[in-house]
Amino acid sequence: xxxxxxxxxxxSVHFGATKALDRVSARIVPGAITGLLGRNGSGKxxxxxxxxxxxxxxxxxxxxxxxxxxxxxxxxxxxxxxxEAGDFADCSVGQILQLAASVRPTWSSTVADRLLERFKVPxxxxxxxxxxxxxxxxxxxxxxxxRSPLTMFDETYLGMDAPTRYAFYEELLADYSEQxxxxxxxxxxxxxxxxLFEYVxxxxxxxxxxxxxxxxxxxxxxxxxxQSAAVESFxxxxxxxxxxxLGRTMAATIYGALAADAQASASAAGLDIESVxxxxxxxxxxxxxxxxxxxxxxxTSQHSKELR
Amino acid sequence: MFDxxxxxxxxxxxxxxxxxxxxxxMEEEQVMSTTQYxxxxxINPATAAKAFGELIDEGVLYQKRGLGTFVKLGARERxxxxxxxxxxxxxxxxxxxxxxxxxxxxxxxxxxxxxAASAHSEEKS
Numbered sequence: 001x002x003x004x005x006x007x008x009x010x011x012s013v014h015f016g017a018t019k020a021l022d023r024v025s026a027r028i029v030p031g032a033i034t035g036l037l038g039r040n041g042s043g044k045x046x047x048x049x050x051x052x053x054x055x056x057x058x059x060x061x062x063x064x065x066x067x068x069x070x071x072x073x074x075x076x077x078x079x080x081x082x083x084e085a086g087d088f089a090d091c092s093v094g095q096i097l098q099l100a101a102s103v104r105p106t107w108s109s110t111v112a113d114r115l116l117e118r119f120k121v122p123x124x125x126x127x128x129x130x131x132x133x134x135x136x137x138x139x140x141x142x143x144x145x146x147r148s149p150l151t152m153f154d155e156t157y158l159g160m161d162a163p164t165r166y167a168f169y170e171e172l173l174a175d176y177s178e179q180x181x182x183x184x185x186x187x188x189x190x191x192x193x194x195x196l197f198e199y200v201x202x203x204x205x206x207x208x209x210x211x212x213x214x215x216x217x218x219x220x221x222x223x224x225x226x227q228s229a230a231v232e233s234f235x236x237x238x239x240x241x242x243x244x245x246l247g248r249t250m251a252a253t254i255y256g257a258l259a260a261d262a263q264a265s266a267s268a269a270g271l272d273i274e275s276v277x278x279x280x281x282x283x284x285x286x287x288x289x290x291x292x293x294x295x296x297x298x299x300t301s302q303h304s305k306e307l308r
Numbered sequence: 309m310f311d312x313x314x315x316x317x318x319x320x321x322x323x324x325x326x327x328x329x330x331x332x333x334m335e336e337e338q339v340m341s342t343t344q345y346x347x348x349x350x351i352n353p354a355t356a357a358k359a360f361g362e363l364i365d366e367g368v369l370y371q372k373r374g375l376g377t378f379v380k381l382g383a384r385e386r387x388x389x390x391x392x393x394x395x396x397x398x399x400x401x402x403x404x405x406x407x408x409x410x411x412x413x414x415x416x417x418x419x420x421x422x423x424a425a426s427a428h429s430e431e432k433s
Contacts, residue, residue, distance in 0.1 A: 177353045195352065
């Protein structure tokens with residue numbers, strides 16, 4: 001099946017007075033793996049639920065494969081969302097798999113059987129008697145074996161130990177290579193999963209902070225260190241997402257494409273430039289601008305969040 | 309592996325170049341597939357494909373339809389040529405800059421080079 005494209009247009013989801021999502025216009029590239037990053041309460045799960053048609057938009061709309069998925073069974077059959085350790089009914093593992101096989105036109109029982117064995121999920125046990133890690137592993141099995149043209153994992157790793165998580169990533173990548181599909185992954189373990197991503201979306205307080213290819217994101221973050229005055233004049237043309245000063249030296253994290261001669265002019269000014277990991281960049285971009293841990297001390301630290 | 313701060317595709321490409329130069333990958337030898345790269349290092353297969361694309365453009369790798377990706381004949385010599393070209397600007401110049409910074413006169417370096425060169429030619433003869 002052709003991988004699904006996903007578009008959200010000015011998508012808002014309100015819970016009473018709370019705007020869980022506020023005019024989010026996101027574009028998910030079909031056939032690619034996209035990482036959905038955001039702090040707790042940033043709206044990640046709400047966005048995934050709206051895309052999966054679990055939830056109706058308050059305003060704006062969601063388009064999956066060009067159609068609004070809400071109450072459209074033909075589109076919904078191709079959307080697979082696994083939430084945390086799976087919200088499975090109280091029945092046996094075998095019954096869960098039978099159910100998935102019956103509603104998923106793209107289901108592969110060969111893949112499911114092999115993964116169950118690898119993840120050591122007992123077929124006869126009831127879902128309520130599985131450990132949290134086993135339930136997450138079952139969710140991973142269902143997500144991979146469904147081979148749905150749009151597959152979404154919402155923190156599907158809770159309770160998995162590190163070897164099981166690595167096995168999950170390996171199996172997901174292997175099956176994705178064989179059967180390309182659109183995959184969205186939300187996770188807090190950024191350092192562990194960022195290399196899986198081809199694209200990254202960052203949500204912050206219900207708003208879309210950025211959507212970017214992962215490689216661009218890695219190249220766009222930079223930390224400039226050196227004498228405060230020299231750092232300040234170097235970073236003037238850039239978006240500065242964080243400043244930390246210590247005595248007369250300073251480290252500023254900037255976001256944006258560096259000028260071609262940036263490295264040379266930094267060396268000439270006696271400054272060091274180093275790259276910033278996606279996790280560090282994410283922390284700076286979504287930091288609380290009003291909280292300043294060093295305010296009482298000598299150093300100062302501030303964040304600003306005006307992107308684009 | 310691949311935990312440096314450069315984009316991963318660049319790290320993969322550098323690793324393959326290094327393997328070709330050092331002879332760990334022979335000419336006409338098949339390299340791992342993008343899927344093998346993806347599952348072995350838990351990276352996106354598109355990342356490995358991007359590295360392969362760069363190396364194909366450089367004439368280091370080539371693809372045989374349906375069979376996979378291979379090291380091109382003459383790739384080692386081509387890479388060595390490029391590295392020789394860049395040796396003076398990328399390796400020697402920073403060493404000379406450092407010498408200037410910490411107060412080693414160029415004459416001392418020249419003397420060091422002369423004695424290294426004569427030791428080297430004695431070794432050869």
